[in-house]
Amino acid sequence: MTDPAAPNIPVVRVGVSGLPNLTDSMTIGGAYVLVAETPSARFPLLAASLSSALEQGLPCTVIVPANPEQFIQRIDSFVPLDAVTLIANKSLQLFVMQNEFSKAMFRFGADAFAEEMEEFGIPENSYLIFDQADELLSLHDISLALEQISVLGKWFAQRRITALLVFSRVTEANAGTINAIMDNLSGIARLGGDKDGLELTFDYWQSPEGAIAARHYILLTDELGLYQASTKSTPLELVSESEPSSRTDAPDTASARVFYMDPDLGSLAKLTPGGWQYADTLIGMMHASRNLPTATCILSFQHDTNLRQLAEAIHTLRLTLGRKALLVVQEKGASLRYQNEALLLRLGVNLVIHRDVPTSRLTLLLESIRGQVFNRNVDINFEAALASVVPTMLRGYLMPTHFVREVETIFKRSATLDIPCALIIGTPLPDTPMEDLLGNIALSRPGDLSTASESECFIFLNACPQSVLLATVERIVHGAIDTVFADVKFLVHRDEINTELAAMTRSAALGSVPDYTEISRTWVAALPATGSSVPNVQQPTPSHVYLDKLSTAPMGNGVSATTAPAPTSPRSDVSDLRYIPPESPHVLTDGEWTREEATSTNAKPDTLGQATSFGRHSAPRAKRSSIARPQSPHGSEATEGTSFLGVNIRH
Template sequence: MTPPFTLGFEQVRDELMLMQPSGCYWLTANRQEDARCLARQCIAAQHTVTLIASGLAPDTLLSPAPVGGPAAIPLFSLPETRRALHAFTDDLARVLSEKPRLVLFFAPASLWEKLSQDELRLWTKKIQHFLNAKPITLLIISFGSVINALRTRLQSLYRHVDGLAQLDWQQDCWDYRINWWANSGGMLADRALRLDLNMDHFRLLEAEQSTPLTLNDEALYLAEKTVLEGAPPLSSQWTLFDSNAELHNRAQQASAATVIFSLQHNDQIPALAEQIHSLRRTRGSGLKIVVREMRASLRYSDERLLLACGVNSIVPINATMSRFLTMLEGIQGQSYNRHVPGDLSALMKSMQPLQARGYLPLADFCQSVTLLVNNTLLPENGKGLLVALRPVPELKPEQALTLCKPRRYGDLVTLLDDRLYLFLSSCRFSDLNTALKFIFHLPHDEIFTNRLVWHEDLQILSEVRQLTSKVPTAWRDAPAPVAAPSASAVTAPQARRQPHNITLGQDTTT
C-alpha cells in the first residue's frame, strides 16, 4: 500500500496535511515568497518528488537546497500557454513511471486565466482520470495578484479536486484556511489554522487568549462628545469625553463597552489608527470600537486602515443621528474576529504603500505603479485607477501638466507623447470625476478631449508594461551612425566663384 504524502507543516494534525495517493490537491497563496516556502517545505518532507514549474526555472525553487528531501529530483518546465495545459496529462504519461511519487506543480495564478471555467473543469476532470489507479499524488501550488479570482473558480470543482486550501499573509502570521481536504479517514471542510514561519518552515501558532476576562461593562457607551452633535448623554450608560485622547485613556479599562471616536479631519488618521490598534491589541475582541465621521475627510484607503486596526463600524458623514444610533444597536453582542497585526508601522505602510505624489518621470512612474498593483495586501482590482488624458488641440501637454496639482499621496502623473497619465491610488471608478475636479484647477472636461481608464489589476499592469517599453534609454535613443559616402557618390568639386571689386560711395557726376 502506498503511504500518503505530507505538506510538512510542524505541529499540525496529520488529517489536515496528509495527501492520499491518486489524489489532486490545490494550494493557493497571495505572495510568491509564501508559495515558494510552501513548496520547499513540502519537498523537504518527501522521499520521492517530481517538480514541474511554469513561469520560472524549476531549479530556482531548490536554491539553496532544502534541508531534507530526496537526493535526486526530476525537474521539468511547462510553457505558460493554453496548449501546454491541455497537453499536461499526456506529458506526465510520457515522463513519469508507475512508481509512487508526489508531483508538485508550481505555477502562477495567471496561467489559469487562459482557460474558461468549463475548460478548467474538464482539465481537472482529465487530471482525476489520469491519477486513478496510479500511486501518484499531484499537488498544485498557485500564487499571484489574481489569486482571489482563481479561488472563486476552484470552489465548484470539489468533485475533481481532493483538497483545496489557501494561505494568506497577516503581517506577523499566516492564516491557513482549508476549504475541503480528503484523507484516509474521510473528508474535512471549513478548517482554519494560524501559522508562524520559523527557519523557512511553517508551524502551528498557538491561539492567543483574546476573550475578555469580564463582560460587565457591555452596556456602557464611551464617546467623544461631538458624536452626539451637541446633545447631552442619552442615558446614565453614556459617558462623554472632551477629546479622543481622553476617551482612549478611559477605554484602556474597558472590556466589552462601546467606544465611539470622532473624526474631524484627515490629519487625525495616524493618531486615531494608533489609538484603535492599541485598544484592540490590549483589550481583546469583546470591545466594540466605532468611528463617526463628523466632516468629509475619510478616503477609501483610510477606511481600510481603520478596519484593519480593529474598528467594528465606521459611521459616514451623511448618516443622521437616528441612523447612527441604529448602527450602534446593530453591533451589540458582536466579537471582532479578524487578526490585527502587532506591528502598526508595517500595517500602515502596507495599507498606504505609496509615499509619493505629483509628477514623476516615466520610468519612476511605471516602477511605482507596478509596486503598488503587485501589493497583495491591497484589495484585488481595487488598488486605484490609471487614466490617460489627451489635451484639446489648443493646449500643449506640457501646459496641461502645469494645471495638474495632485494633493493626495499615491496620486501620480507623468507625460508621454501627447497624453498625461494619472494614477489615482485607492480611487473608485465612481469617484473619478470628483477626483479630477480636485486635481485640476480648470474644468477637466474643457481641458481634455478624451480619456481612457483602466481599473483592473491586469489591465493596469499590461498598460504600464507598454509605457515601460517607451522609457528613453541611451541605447534606444542613440543617433543612428552616419555611413561614409561611397566612391560613386563623390562628385567633382565645383569651380570656385571669383570676387569682384565694388567701390561704394563713388561720385559718378564728375
C-alpha cells in the first residue's frame, strides 16, 4: 500500500494483523505517539512494524536510550532480522541516547536535536522509531513539550519521515500534556491491559485513507507471539444504559442499508452486496434512513456544501439513529478545514474520507468501521459548537484596538471546541521598515489578522494546528522566519495571548499608535504571487551532540559493537563519518571534535564496551519562546563543551 499523496513511497504499518487500513497505516511524514501502558507489550508491535517497513524497502532508524543489543534481541525473538547486513547496507540505523539527554533537550532545544539527526544522515522518506521517548519531550512542562513536538513534527514533515514515538513511563500527571500535544501529532494510540486482556486504543489516528477517533481493539497473539486484532467490542464501546439495546454485534453486511449522496457511487452500489439507496439531499438522507439504527450514511462535502446544513444533518442523524449508525463524510473535490473536521467528528461522524482516496477503496473503509459504536457524548449545544468554527469575517491588518476586540471575539466563539489559535510576535530586521514587513504579509483566511506597534508586528492565526504553524507563517511572510524577523515569539496558549492583548490595550490607551491601514492595503494589492524582497539568509546549524550511531550490529553476550563518530562538520553526509581510535591523540580546530573532551566526566561505560563522549563547543540555548527556533552556535555568552549522546567505541 502507498500514500495517494506520495504513490512511490510505501506506507508504514502499525504492525497488528487484522487492523483496518484506517488504523494500521500511517501518513508519510506524520508524527505518531504510542503510549505503552504495559511497557513489555510494545515489542511484538514494534517488531512487526519495523519488519514490515524493512520488507517494503523503507530505510529505518531506531533510537534507544541504552542497551541496543537488548532491543535487537527482543525484536529478533518475534521477527528474525539480519541486523548486521541491514546496518551494513544502510537499511537500518541504530542510535543510542547519551547521559542527561532530557537536560540537553531543555537547554539546547528540539531544533538542535533535529539538526543533529540531519547531520547523521537520517534519510528522507524513511521510518523512525524512538523507543522510550519519555525524555524526548518535557512532559512535566506543557509549554515546553508543545515547543519540542512542534519543531520535531515540522522536521519530520519536511523530510517525509514517518515517526513513531514510544512512551513507556507516562503517569497520570503527564496525561494532560499528552492530550495537549495531540494537535501536533498525526495520531495517538495506547497499548495496555485490562480484565479482558491486552487492548489497543486509538484516541485519534490519521491514515492515507482518512481520520478516525476513539477506536478500540482487543489484541490476541498468534503462534509467533505477534498481535492480531479481535473484533470483540471493548467496554468503552458499549451502548449507554439509556438505549433500548446494548448489543454491539455488527449487522450482517448483506442486510445493511447504505445511503449515499454522491451519484458517482452508483456503479459501486450495483456491485456491492446490501441495500444501497441514493439520496440527493440532506433532507432526503434523513428521511430515508429514519427508524434504521444500524444504517450507514455517506454524506458528501463539496466546494458548494453549506457547513451549517451538513453539521446540523450529522447531529440530527446521530441523535435520532443512535450510536450504532455509521456516519461517514466523503470529501469530493474539496477538503475540510481542520476546525470543520473536528466539528463533524465531535457531532457524530465516525469517519472522514479524504479527497485523495479512490472510490474503489470505499467498501473496504466501510467494512473497517462495521460494528463500531459511537461513544462520544453528542449532548452538546449545537449553536455553540458551530460558532466555535465560524470565524469573524474580517482578515488582514487592523488597528491594535480593533485587533484586540476581534481576537477576543474569536476566543469567545471557539471556546466550546477549544479550536487552536496562535499569536506570532516578530521584530523586523534592522534594515526592514515596518511598512515593508506588513506589506509582505499575505492573509487570505477569515479570522487571520495582523497589526503592529512601533517596533513589533503581530500576526493572529485562527484554527491553526501547531503541527503546521511554522510552515504556515513562512508561507504567509514569503520566506524563512529568520530571514524576515530579527526576533520572534510564538504564543499558543490563550492565557499567554490574553496577556499580550492586555499589554497592547494599555499601550494604545497611553499614547498614539501607528496606523498602517493604507500602506498595508497598497502593499497587499501589489504583492507578487511568490518570492520576497527580503534576502534569504542561511540559518546557522547548531553543533550539539545528541546521537551515538552504531556502525555494526550489537551482538550481545559481552561482544561490543563499533560505532561511527559524529560528523566533523554540520550537515556532512553519513559517508563522511570517520573512526577515531581512542588511543590516538586528535586535536582539531575550534568547532570541530576534540580528543581531549573524550576524557570528560560524561563518558560512560555500557554493555557495548567503553563509551567515550565527544563534545562540541556550543552556545547556551537562548531564552525560549512558545516555539523553539535554531540558535546560532556563535553567541555572545561564554561557550562550553556539552555532550548529549555518547559515542561507543570498541577497544
